[in-house]
Amino acid sequence: MTDRLSLSIWLERNALSQRLRHFETLLRLFPFSQREQGQSTISIEAVSAQEPPLLERPVNGPMDVDEAMRIFADYSGDDVSYKLESWWDLWQFNGDWALTPAPVALSCFGPEFDNGADIGVTDQEDLRIDFGVDAHFLPAEDIAGGKKLLASNIRSLLRLVHELDSTLPLRKRKLETESGENFADRLQQALAQSEPQ
Numbered sequence: 089m090t091d092r093l094s095l096s097i098w099l100e101r102n103a104l105s106q107r108l109r110h111f112e113t114l115l116r117l118f119p120f121s122q123r124e125q126g127q128s129t130i131s132i133e134a135v136s137a138q139e140p141p142l143l144e145r146p147v148n149g150p151m152d153v154d155e156a157m158r159i160f161a162d163y164s165g166d167d168v169s170y171k172l173e174s175w176w177d178l179w180q181f182n183g184d185w186a187l188t189p190a191p192v193a194l195s196c197f198g199p200e201f202d203n204g205a206d207i208g209v210t211d212q213e214d215l216r217i218d219f220g221v222d223a224h225f226l227p228a229e230d231i232a233g234g235k236k237l238l239a240s241n242i243r244s245l246l247r248l249v250h251e252l253d254s255t256l257p258l259r260k261r262k263l264e265t266e267s268g269e270n271f272a273d274r275l276q277q278a279l280a281q282s283e284p285q
Contacts, residue, residue, distance in 0.1 A: 091265035093222040096213035103257040104199055107214055110256055111196035112157050117251050120151040121175040121189040128174035130156055132163045137204040167200040178224050179237035193218040222265055
């Protein structure tokens with residue numbers, strides 16, 4: 089069963105006034121795909137994820153962080169969220185293994201923006217990366233070469249998480265699936281099951 093994987097980041101309280109600057113740091117660290125890809129989308133929402141976007145603009149890739157930041161800078165407020173849907177390269181199987189662009193969404197939430205989580209607005213994360221389906225990172229024993237190539241995807245994911253840990257003023261972070269399952273535990277279990285007995 090596939091599940092969606094995300095990284096939630098809570099910034100130190102004294103860093104919230106600079107959340108857009110920290111979001112820019114995240115975007116500059118993120119390894120956006122430089123391969124041929126579909127369009128990216130820049131979105132800005134206010135008040136709630138249930139409201140129509142204030143702005144939704146398609147952008148041809150590869151992603152230009154400077155362009156995104158110029159657009160984001162035109163909107164401010166504690167009830168505003170910024171979102172960039174784009175691409176990063178992962179090993180994927182479609183008849184054969186290939187390193188191809190996979191969709192990713194990077195978001196920054198104002199402290200008064202309701203992102204639709206089942207928790208109070210003040211307890212929501214400040215930054216989030218939605219990596220897509222967790223199957224891109226779980227061992228694929230039934231497909232030749234899958235374990236080695238998906239291990240490369242896992243290394244890319246973990247490298248990014250560690251870079252963010254050392255660069256952003258994090259209060260806490262959580263890598264989990266949409267079902268709320270701790271992804272590290274699930275990955276460890278999948279790896280243990282794939283080991284020869």
